[in-house]
Amino acid sequence: MRFILVLFLLISTSGYGKDAEIQFTQTYNKAMNALLHYDFNQAETLLQTIEKKEPNHIALPYLRQYAQFLVYLANDNRSNYEAFIEVHDKAMDDLKSKQKEWYNILSSNMLLQKSLVEMSRNNQFQGALALY
DSSP states (O other), X not given: OHHHHHHHHHHHHXXXXXXXXXXXXXXXXXXXXXXXXXXXXXHHHHHHHHHHHOTTOTHHXXXXXXXXXXXXXXXXXXXXXXXXXXXXXXXXXXXXXXXXXXXXXXXXXHHHHHHHHHHHTTOHHHHHHHHO
16 A cells, blocks of 8 residues: 555656746755665755755755655554654645745645655545645
8 A cells, every 4th residue: 555655646646846946956856765765764864964954945844754754664563753853844834934935745745745655644634634
C-alpha cells in the first residue's frame, strides 16, 4: 500500500517546476539523494549545512518536511505521525512567508504528502481536506 502511495505521489508531481528560476545547489541535490536512499544522518548533516549558508531558501522547509514524511513512511507509528504533523505545519508557515514561483509547487506537494499520511491513519476527512 505504501509503495502505491509513494508511486502516486511521484507520478503526480513529476514535471512541475521546469520553468521555476530558483537554482538548487549541489548540496540540495545531495540532500534529496540522501533522503531518497533513507540515509537520514547524511541528509540531516546536509540540511544543517544548507541552514547555515541559506537559512531562508524556499526549499529548506520542504526538505525538512520531506525528511519527516519519509521517516513516517519507514515506520508508521503515533510518534512519527505527530512529528510529521508538527514539521508539516511549521514548513507550511515558513513557505507562506516566501511566496515565490516555487511556493505553489512545494506547498501542493507537501499537502499531497499530508493527505497520504492522514489517509494512511484512517483520517479520511483530514486527508481529503489536505488533498482539496
